Amino acid sequence: GQNIDQPTEMTATEGAIVQINCTYQTSGFNGLFWYQQHAGEAPTFLSYNVLDGLEEKGRFSSFLSRSKGYSYLLLKELQMKDSASYLCAVSQYRDDKIIFGKGTRLHILP
Amino acid sequence: ETGVTQTPRHLVMGMTNKKSLKCEQHLGHNAMYWYKQSAKKPLELMFVYSLEERVENNSVPSRFSPECPNSSHLFLHLHTLQPEDSALYLCASSQAGGSGNTIYFGEGSWLTVV
Secondary structure: OEEOOOOEEEEEOOOOOOOEEEEEEEEEEEEEEEEOOOOOOOOOEEEEOOOOOOEEEEEEEEEEEEEOOOOEEEEEEOOOOHHHHEEEEEEEEEHEEEOOOOHHHHHHEO | OOOOOOOEEEEEEEOOOOEEEEEEEOOOOEEEEEEEOOOOOOOEEEEEEOOOOOEEEOOOOOOEEEEEOOOOEEEEEEEEOOOHHEEEEEEEOOOOOOOOOOOEEEOOEEEEEE
């Protein structure tokens, strides 16, 4: 089966940097996604990693280590609008399933 | 506008009612999904349709009945629901197969069962 773990809540200050970790266990790994979800809204795609290493996209970066079953999402120059839940999700080859973790609720303080 | 449209956005229904949620995707994808999101729980995958064939049921109660008439449309038929079924129901689509099958969500249908 699959198991995805990420912290429930985190707090950071506007302008700072925050790292949200995700660990996973799965068979037939076919990539890891990060989604952002604001309260009352649908999740929106942030990043996809299938190879080891860091993918940078503006203020957001995502890192993957397949051997460790570990990923993180790095948010720089935090803004108040970054207050949201961040969902780690894992895709597996055999059945096109994408399974989500419980999400990390990020609070940004002024 | 995400390319995935869900209706209705909000639905209140009694436990004896029959209603349906509708989803339409304009992205040319070949896989569609229903997810359920309850408070303090992860997104739960309910159904997957790939190339219009159901590939995952995930032990969802029979009071939820999906229908996928073509690759662009997906329905979730609801009957004799329970109050604990109140949740946000999210439809999503992707291009199945290969790597990076990113799924794109609709804005969701908020369901309240009274």
